[in-house]
Amino acid sequence: MKSSAKWIDRGWNKFKAGLKTADGSGLVASVGVQGDGAHEQHEGGATNVSIGVIHEYGSEDNTNPPARPHWAPTMDENEQKYLKELKQIPSELLKSGGTIKGQLRLVGEMYRGDVVLKIKAQIPPPLADSTIEQKRGETTPLDRTGQYINSFSVDVKDRSKVDGND
Numbered sequence: 001m002k003s004s005a006k007w008i009d010r011g012w013n014k015f016k017a018g019l020k021t022a023d024g025s026g027l028v029a030s031v032g033v034q035g036d037g038a039h040e041q042h043e044g045g046a047t048n049v050s051i052g053v054i055h056e057y058g059s060e061d062n063t064n065p066p067a068r069p070h071w072a073p074t075m076d077e078n079e080q081k082y083l084k085e086l087k088q089i090p091s092e093l094l095k096s097g098g099t100i101k102g103q104l105r106l107v108g109e110m111y112r113g114d115v116v117l118k119i120k121a122q123i124p125p126p127l128a129d130s131t132i133e134q135k136r137g138e139t140t141p142l143d144r145t146g147q148y149i150n151s152f153s154v155d156v157k158d159r160s161k162v163d164g165n166d
Contacts, residue, residue: 026158026159027100027101027104027156027157027158027159028104028156028157028158028159029104029105029107029108029111029154029155029156030108030154030155030156030157031108031111031112031115031152031153031154031155032052032071032152032153033048033049033052033148033151033152033153034049034153034155035153035155037150037151037152037153038151040147040151042145042147042148048147048148048151051142051148052071052148055067055068055069055070055141055142056068056069056070056071056072057069065141066125068123068124068125068141068142069123070115070118070119070123070142071115073118074111074114074115074118075111077114078111078114081110082107082110082111085106085107085110086104086107089103089104101156104156105154105156108154108155108156109154111154112152112153112154115152116149116152119140119141119142119143119149120140120143122139122140122141123141123142126139127139127141
């Protein structure tokens with residue numbers, strides 16, 4: 001007897017195809033000061049990436065400027081939130097019909113946004129009076145012109161194409 005049952009695909013094949021793209025080498029979300037924005041120069045010649053490194057780790061003597069880490073602490077403070085979001089990707093794909101790449105971008109944007117919020121909350125130590133004067137009264141470290149913060153980006157790519165994985 002021939003069955004009259006009919007297979008209705010409500011997204012399973014698309015979901016499986018999306019998983020295949022994350023299989024093997026996998027996809028990664030790269031978040032930070034990268035791409036063209038990394039090498040954009042500030043007054044005095046420092047690039048966005050050099051500003052980020054100096055503030056994340058401090059100067060050699062850690063006094064001028066001192067370390068004002070914002071990338072690593074943000075990840076440490078929110079790691080469980082990001083892991084929860086990453087674990088929800090399969091169900092989000094089934095519900096929305098999106099892509100793994102799109103879902104990874106959303107998690108990356110969440111991290112980028114949290115780093116911006118950390119900076120806006122005024123990372124200690126406070127600026128020196130001379131720096132506040134130079135910044136025309138602005139008291140928030142890393143945020144006088146917005147140039148550094150505006151250089152943050154999220155890029156989702158194949159893990160095999162990420163520097164250091166060649």
